[in-house]
Amino acid sequence: MLMCDTAEALVVREADGLLAPAELAGLEAHAAGCEACRALRAANLAVKRAMALRTDAMVPSGFAPRVLACVAPGPSADWLEAVDWRRWTEWMLPVAAALLLIAGVAGNGGSTSTAANGGLSPSESSATVSEAWTLSAETESSPATSALRQDVTSDELLATMLGTRVADAEGTGNGR
């Protein structure tokens, strides 16, 4: 009595036209009582017929010369092929992704750096400093602009840095 695993090999050989008459008879007898093997047999026959219709693809033109150029001795050999650039690229991509991830996490800053800046994140604290230096830029009284002026007195510079005006400091004020 034929078992399914034996019938399986016969199914393949039948589709390939390699079955002896006695083997074919045994397979047919088994398939008559086994639905799974009947389905397997039908599928193998059908697929084999379809695969026989597959025609070979033509090799791209210039294929052989390219191969020969890769193995040719001397400096004209393809150095890219020699270093197997595709394999290196596939290996380095995960490394590059990991580095980008680390850079992204570091750039956003951790909780320790935020606490050190009085609750401000590094980007926020640097923005505050920038604002302090540019607040009075329009009135030309920022420390930076004052320092650049050649006619600024030391009292004026000191007053600017302290956020006051020389006139106020001398009590002459503007009538407020």
Added chain:
Amino acid sequence: MDPDRALVEEVRRGNQEAFADLVGRYQVRVFNLARALTGNEADAAELAQDVFVKIYRGLGTFRGESAFRTWLYRVATNVIRSHIARPSVFRWLVRRERNDADPLETLAAPGDIEARVTQRDAIDRALGQLPTDLRMAVTLRDVEGLEYKEISEVLDIPIGTVMSRIARGREKLRPLLAASLGWT
């Protein structure tokens, strides 16, 4: 007697023309193996080139215990299997584009070249949907025409496993082809 033995010895002696002959002898088979297994013509050309370069550089390791053709197929299947196992974003994009193509609806007369190309594309696309192990076995048998024993040596698996993978591979392939070929 291995029909390639003399040519292989010439290549080992540094004869570039002999290697060119070897490439000419097997380029269609290797290219079609790669094409059927990857379903992608660009990948197939690149892989086929890789195979021959590996063959040339590895000829020193070929001890002649098997036929050269068997060794060639072993190298080829290993190269292609590695490629399939490491999908890249670019290969995924190509696969998506190919899946968007219209399936074949009818078989055309054998003399119609365009229809043959379309048939081959449909068959290779269906093959590409099989699990790798089944795909390898069916392709080596039904596309490359290798004997079961040779497939067993190429894939380094028992003959019983070869038969089982071919049987199951064809079974899974049937519905993949049936829709486009109008089978009942």
